[in-house]
Each structure stands twice: as C-alpha cells, then as structure tokens.
Amino acid sequence: xxxxxxxxxxxxxxxxxxxxxxxxxxxxxxxxxxxxxxxxxxxxxxxxxxxxxxxxxxxxxxxxxxxxxxxxxxxxxxxxxxxxxxxxxxxxxxxxxxxxxxxxxxxxxxxxxxxxxxxxxxxxxxxxxxxxxxxxxxxxxxxxxxxxxxxxxxxxxxxxxxxxxxxxxxxxxxxxxxxxxxxxxxxxxxxxxxxxxxxxxxxxxxxxxxxxxxxxxxxxxxxxxxxxxxxxxxxxxxxxxxxxxxxxxxxxxxxxxxxxxxxxxxxxxxxxxxxxxxxxxxxxxxxxxxxxxxxxxxxxxxxxxxxxxxxxxxxxxxxxxxxxxx
Amino acid sequence: xxxxxxxxxxxxxxxxxxxxxxxxxxxxxxxxxxxxxxxxxxxxxxxxxxxxxxxxxxxxxxxxxxxxxxxxxxxxxxxxxxxxxxxxxxxxxxxxxxxxxxxxxxxxxxxxxxxxxxxxxxxxxxxxxxxxxxxxxxxxxxxxxxxxxxxxxxxxxxxxxxxxxxxxxxxxxxxxxxxxxxxxxxxxxxxxxxxxxxxxxxxxxxxxxxxxxxxxxxxxxxxxxxxxxxxxxxxxxxxxxxxxxxxxxxxxxxxxxxxxxxxxxxxxxxxxxxxxxxxxxxxxxxxxxxxxxxxxxxxxxxxxxxxxxxxxxxxxxxxxxxxxxxxxxxxxxxxxxxxxxxxxxxxxxxxxxxxxxxxxxxxxxxxxxxxxxxxxx
Numbered sequence: 133x134x135x136x137x138x139x140x141x142x143x144x145x146x147x148x149x150x151x152x153x154x155x156x157x158x159x160x161x162x163x164x165x166x167x168x169x170x171x172x173x174x175x176x177x178x179x180x181x182x183x184x185x186x187x188x189x190x191x192x193x194x195x196x197x198x199x200x201x202x203x204x205x206x207x208x209x210x211x212x213x214x215x216x217x218x219x220x221x222x223x224x225x226x227x228x229x230x231x232x233x234x235x236x237x238x239x240x241x242x243x244x245x246x247x248x249x250x251x252x253x254x255x256x257x258x259x260x261x262x263x264x265x266x267x268x269x270x271x272x273x274x275x276x277x278x279x280x281x282x283x284x285x286x287x288x289x290x291x292x293x294x295x296x297x298x299x300x301x302x303x304x305x306x307x308x309x310x311x312x313x314x315x316x317x318x319x320x321x322x323x324x325x326x327x328x329x330x331x332x333x334x335x336x337x338x339x340x341x342x343x344x345x346x347x348x349x350x351x352x353x354x355x356x357x358x359x360x361x362x363x364x365x366x367x368x369x370x371x372x373x374x375x376x377x378x379x380x381x382x383x384x385x386x387x388x389x390x391x392x393x394x395x396x397x398x399x400x401x402x403x404x405x406x407x408x409x410x411x412x413x414x415x416x417x418x419x420x421x422x423x424x425x426x427x428x429x430x431x432x433x434x435x436x437x438x439x440x441x442x443x444x445x446x447x448x449x450x451x452x453x454x455x456x457x458x
Numbered sequence: 459x460x461x462x463x464x465x466x467x468x469x470x471x472x473x474x475x476x477x478x479x480x481x482x483x484x485x486x487x488x489x490x491x492x493x494x495x496x497x498x499x500x501x502x503x504x505x506x507x508x509x510x511x512x513x514x515x516x517x518x519x520x521x522x523x524x525x526x527x528x529x530x531x532x533x534x535x536x537x538x539x540x541x542x543x544x545x546x547x548x549x550x551x552x553x554x555x556x557x558x559x560x561x562x563x564x565x566x567x568x569x570x571x572x573x574x575x576x577x578x579x580x581x582x583x584x585x586x587x588x589x590x591x592x593x594x595x596x597x598x599x600x601x602x603x604x605x606x607x608x609x610x611x612x613x614x615x616x617x618x619x620x621x622x623x624x625x626x627x628x629x630x631x632x633x634x635x636x637x638x639x640x641x642x643x644x645x646x647x648x649x650x651x652x653x654x655x656x657x658x659x660x661x662x663x664x665x666x667x668x669x670x671x672x673x674x675x676x677x678x679x680x681x682x683x684x685x686x687x688x689x690x691x692x693x694x695x696x697x698x699x700x701x702x703x704x705x706x707x708x709x710x711x712x713x714x715x716x717x718x719x720x721x722x723x724x725x726x727x728x729x730x731x732x733x734x735x736x737x738x739x740x741x742x743x744x745x746x747x748x749x750x751x752x753x754x755x756x757x758x759x760x761x762x763x764x765x766x767x768x769x770x771x772x773x774x775x776x777x778x779x780x781x782x783x784x785x786x787x788x789x790x791x792x793x794x795x796x797x798x799x800x801x802x803x804x805x806x807x808x809x810x811x812x813x814x815x816x817x818x819x820x821x822x823x824x825x826x827x828x829x830x831x832x833x834x835x
Contacts, residue, residue, distance in 0.1 A: 158590060184590045190620055195613035198579020199586055202597070205568060206518070206587035225610070230576045237554050238561035238569045241777035273775045297777035325779075 137316040140309040142283035143247075144173050146290035147211065149320055151181055154209060157294060160187040160196060161213030161247075170215055171249055171309060193222035197246065201231045201299075204244040209294055217250035217303060218260045224268075231299040232274030241297035245290070249306040250279075251344050252394060252426075252442055258433035264343070264395040264426075266371045269301045270404070276300040276325055277371035281346035283314040285369055288323030295322060305343045312347060328375035330382065334364035336456050337388035340379055340405050342368040345392045345443065352448035361456055371401055379405065380413050387418035388455050394442055397425035419458035424451045459676075461669060463736050469511060469668045470727045470737070471745070473503040476527035477724060478749040479536055482757065483543055487703050491761070493545030494556025499524030501666075501698030504723035505630045506600060507531060508671030509691070512679045513566075513598060518584050520568040520577035520599040523558040524630060524697075528600065532565045536753050540760035553766035554774070575605035578614030578627065585623035585688070596682045598626040598675075604635030606649055615690065619657045624682035626675065627690045630665060632697035637709045650692035658688050665693030666723040669730070695723075 151157045165188040168175030177186045200210040214220045252262040269277045280286040293300040341349040346367040353363035383389045391402035406421045424443045480498040487496040506528035521528040541549035550560030561569025581599035588595040653660025663674040678689035696718035700707035731737035
C-alpha cells in the first residue's frame with residue numbers, strides 16, 4: 133500500500149501492470165507513444181513496451197474506436213485513449229452502433245476500454261475540454277461506463293475494465309489527475325464494476341455522486357460535520373451498471389437524498405438516479421429528492437463563468453442545508 | 459498463381475449459388491416470410507466471390523449485405539442464410555438483427571451493421587491485431603462507392619496506410635447509392651485514384667469479370683500477407699435491382715440497366731468455361747437443378763426452426779463477465795493458442811467439390827442433403 137499516489141499515477145500503474153501481465157493488452161491513441169499522452173499518463177510506455185504495444189495513431193477518433201473494436205474481435209484487449217473526452221463525439225457512431233451491439237447481435241465479446249480525460253478543471257478549459265458525457269453512453273445498451281473518484285479506484289476499476297469482456301467507457305477525472313493523492317494497494321486486485329462505495333457514513337442525508345463530484349461532496353460533508361450535520365456520501369464508481377441496492381439502502385437509512393453531478397442538469401445521469409430513488413424508495417423519503425448539477429449551457433471558459441456553471445463544495449453545502457431542513 | 463480449372467468452376471458455382479439463394483429470398487420476402495428488409499447483390503456477384511476466394515483459412519472478412527457470395531466462400535451454408543433471414547432462434551443473430559448481418563468468428567466473418575462504412579475501421583483494427591502478433595493473416599472488407607463519401611472511410615484508409623496493416627479494401631462501385639448516382643456522390647475521377655492520396659496502391663478492375671476480380675484481390679492479399687500494407691480495389695459493377703426489395707429503382711435509366719445486363723458476371727463466366735470446354739449446357743442444367751434442391755431443402759429446414767422467445771429479449775446485451783475480471787488470466791491465456799485466438803478459427807472452409815467435367819452427380823456432391831441440414835437445425 134502506497135499512501136500518497138496520485139490519481140494519474142494510479143491509472144498509469146494499472147496500465148503498466150496489466151500490459152506486463154497480459155500480452156493481449158495494447159494501447160492506441162493520439163500522441164500516446166513518444167510524447168506519452170497530453171497528460172503524460174503513458175509516459176515511458178514506448179520504451180517499456182515498444183511500438184507494437186503503444187500505437188500512435190493519426191487524429192482519427194472514429195477509426196481509433198473502430199480499430200479497437202476490430203482488434204478486440206481478433207482476441208486483443210485494446211485500451212484506446214481519446215485525448216479529451218469531448219472528442220469522443222467524433223466516434224459516437226462506432227461505439228453506439230458497432231461495438232455496443234455486437235455481443236447482443238452475434239454473441240462475440242468485444243473486450244475494449246476507451247480511456248478519456250473528462251470533466252471540468254476550474255481552470256478555464258472551456259466548452260471543448262470540460263464536458264462530462266456519462267449520460268450519453270449510459271443510454272446505450274451494451275456499453276459499461278466507469279467514472280472513478282479515488283486513486284485506489286482509478287487503478288482497481290481500470291484493471292476490472294480491461295479484464296471485462298465488454299466495451300467499457302472509462303471517464304478519468306482530469307481535475308483529480310494530479311490534485312488527489314491517496315492510498316493505492318499493491319498488486320492486481322481489481323475493483324468490481326457495478327459496486328458503489330460508501331465513501332462516508334452518515335445519518336442525516338445521502339449524497340450520491342461520482343468522479344470529481346464525489347470528491348467535492350466529501351469536502352462538503354466535512355464542512356457540514358463541523359455544524360453537526362452528518363452526511364452519508366455514496367461514491368457510485370460505476371455508472372453502468374450502477375449499484376441501486378447500495379443507494380436505496382442508504383436512502384432508507386437517512387430518509388433524504390441528493391444527487392450531485394457536473395454534467396448538464398437536464399437528462400443527466402443524476403436524473404436517472406433521482407427517478408429511481410423516487411420510484412423505489414418513495415416511502416422512505418422525508419423530503420423530495422434533490423439534484424445539484426451543471427447548468428444547461430456549454431461549459432464556459434472564463435473562470436468566473438465556469439465557477440458559475442459548476443457545483444462546488446459550497447454549493448453542495450448550501451443545497452444540503454436546504455435538504456436537511458426540509 | 460493462375461486459377462486451376464477447378465477453381466474457375468468454383469468461382470462460377472459460388473456466383474450461381476449466390477444468385478439462386480437471393481432469387482429465392484426475394485420470393486420469400488415478397489411472401490412476407492422474412493424478418494426485416496431484404497437487400498441483395500444481384501449483378502455484383504463477381505466481386506464478393508472473386509475477392510473472398512483470394513483469402514485462406516484464418517483470414518477475416520467484413521462483408522456487407524450485397525456480399526452473399528463472400529459468405530458462401532467462407533463456408534456459410536444456405537440453411538444458415540435462410541434461418542438468419544427468417545430471424546430464427548438458432549440463427550447467427552437469433553432474431554436480434556436481420557438480413558446478412560451475421561457474424562461468425564469461427565469462419566472469419568465480422569458481422570456488418572447498417573452503417574456500412576463502419577466496417578472499414580474495424581477491418582483496420584483486425585488487420586492491426588494480425589500485424590502486432592506477427593501473424594500472416596489478412597483482413598478484407600467490402601463497401602459501396604456510397605461509403606466513400608463518409609468520414610469513417612477516409613479515417614480508415616489513412617490509418618490503414620499509416621500503420622501499414624494487412625488489409626484489403628474492396629469498393630463495389632455499383633453506380634447508385636440508393637437513388638443517388640455517382641456524379642452526385644463524388645466529383646473526382648475513379649475511386650481507385652484516391653488511393654494515391656493515402657499512400658497505398660489503388661487498382662480499378664472490371665467488377666463483372668470474376669477472374670479479373672480474383673487476380674486483383676490475390677495480388678492485394680499477397681502484398682498484405684508479406685507486410686507491404688493495404689490496397690484499395692475498385693470493382694466497377696452495377697446494382698441490377700433496387701437498393702432494397704421495396705425500391706423499384708425507377709430512377710435508373712433503362713439503357714444503363716440494359717447495358718449492364720449484357721455484362722452479367724455469371725453469364726460471362728459461363729461462356730468462358732464453355733469456350734474453354736470446361737462446362738456445357740447439360741451440366742449447367744444439372745447444377746441449376748441441384749442448387750434449387752439444396753435451397754428448397756434449406757428453406758424447409760429453416761422454416762421449421764424455432765422462433766426466438768420473447769422472454770429472451772434481454773439476453774446477451776453484455777458478455778458475461780468472465781473469471782478474468784477480478785484476477786488475471788493465467789489460466790485464460792493458457793487456453794489460447796500462441797497466436798491468441800482459438801483453434802476453431804482455423805475451421806476449414808468447404809469448397810464446391812468435383813472437377814468441372816465430372817460425370818453427372820459430381821457437382822451435386824456439394825449439395826448439402828436435407829439430413830445434413832437437419833443436423834444443423
């Protein structure tokens with residue numbers, strides 16, 4: 133166990149260990165080999181594994197995803213990197229029409245991972261380098277969607293994603309890449325997909341979040357703890373499949389629920405979680421299910437505007453005070 | 459290597475079989491007996507047959523719905539086609555999809571989707587896997603000239619050339635993308651000429667001459683197999699029927715259709731075999747009869763197969779998470795061949811048997827008997 137590994141280092145370690153362990157695993161993407169990726173996640177991989185395991189491609193998101201699909205069908209375990217998650221829009225078609233439907237249509241597994249740095253940075257990354265697109269893919273049967281929050285989960289969930297026989301969308305939180313450090317276990321224990329974590333136990337209300345918003349929700353819970361408000365934070369970890377049981381059990385315990393996500397509010401994945409809570413835990417609720425999310429605007433570049441777009445720990449605190457006092 | 463007499467006959471046989479199956483399917487569709495809409499390759503048979511014939515076991519194709527012949531060359535049997543067309547439970551798609559969207563890794567067939575150019579990047583990825591594993595295998599895909607107008611097509615050609623993968627990219631230029639004629643599809647000259655822009659060879663061939671198609675494909679396959687990279691082949695042909703069965707194609711000028719009817723690929727190969735004294739009218743009549751019997755039996759067997767159950771509609775959205783999810787695959791790796799794919803991949807592909815001038819009955823040896831079909835069912 134290392135105590136202070138960054139989120140980014142944990143991802144790098146998962147990739148390095150899994151490539152060493154399984155010769156079917158290879159990487160493809162833009163600027164990932166000699167350059168090491170724009171965030172340097174694969175820095176040094178070219179030297180360690182050679183050009184046949186770390187394949188630089190032209191700027192061709194559509195062909196990257198299609199090629200990963202073809203290689204997966206031939207028995208490889210490709211891990212594609214999309215330089216910024218926003219650019220996956222260029223490759224929507226091969227994911228939603230091809231990769232996701234193959235097993236349902238003719239029974240062949242498609243073991244591939246699409247890694248993408250996603251989310252806002254509070255640093256003015258702007259409309260095309262800030263988006264969170266978990267809801268886009270949660271709507272597509274046949275795709276799994278993962279959005280880790282802690283360094284330990286970033287490693288363990290990536291191991292599980294690579295070993296999964298299905299296409300997995302792995303949304304890395306670039307805000308957390310170098311900001312968040314934490315303990316990361318040695319070795320190759322995967323964190324199973326579809327199992328949420330109770331990131332903080334509490335009595336007064338449940339917050340359901342994932343990725344950067346799980347981090348912000350924990351900060352908010354600590355601020356409220358000083359006032360004697362005891363918040364439970366569920367870190368969903370996996371969007372598809374998502375862990376309804378853990379969420380519903382928590383809501384049954386606290387009687388209050390708030391969903392926090394940084395994607396646009398309307399039709400975001402938090403809307404699905406809120407709907408499920410309202411439908412299946414209605415009699416447990418002491419207050420309406422609350423939602424706190426990004427605005428229904430493009431994500432603006434100027435830090436003042438970006439901050440106005442994004443929920444942060446202070447906004448979460450304010451919303452939770454309202455929920456607890458309802 | 460030049461074609462043997464046997465092989466020249468086999469090319470003819472597959473084209474004949476392809477058209478006979480599609481004629482029968484057309485009739486069944488008209489009777490409402492098929493699931494989904496029917497698309498056929500009438501008039502284009504030389505392309506999928508000639509190209510797929512240039513491959514060998516272990517190679518992979520990503521065909522489209524006009525490529526019945528490629529499926530047959532890879533070993534798909536008529537009963538499988540009709541079961542698939544009828545959406546039967548035990549067909550390739552089991553009713554989850556329709557038409558020629560069948561996939562079968564044992565015979566190296568990547569199942570198509572309705573977005574036809576999507577097969578190109580997938581083919582590049584399959585070929586990339588072969589290259590990374592140093593396997594002498596080739597991936598081949600088929601697409602219409604319509605696909606060449608899309609971004610996926612461009613990205614795939616460029617990536618194939620840059621990564622120098624063993625892929626063969628076959629354009630079936632049938633002159634019509636649904637109702638859009640070629641002059642409304644692209645302003646450039648021959649599609650094969652575009653290859654130079656990607657840094658790969660481009661070849662233009664008479665797509666209604668099955669032996670010419672085979673020669674072009676063979677050369678491209680040979681290049682790919684020895685590591686010289688991809689080739690774009692433009693096969694110039696014609697779609698003799700509508701885009702699908704509900705398209706009467708009244709927009710096609712009659713003179714254009716007639717000109718291409720005179721170049722029918724099956725008639726041309728027939729005449730060539732006859733001229734070379736490899737075939738004759740009476741044997742041809744026997745072949746037609748044998749194919750009809752084979753297809754009738756296949757339809758009967760397929761029709762008697764079970765339909766899918768509504769209770770299974772949610773099955774198979776995800777592949778079951780395997781043992782490897784939590785811990786690694788030492789055991790899983792051991793189950794694979796050194797090349798990383800199962801032995802079943804090398805399943806032999808049955809060829810139409812018998813020398814072309816075998817006594818009556820020789821040709822019939824390729825016909826699957828009803829009893830065999832029952833085994834499949």
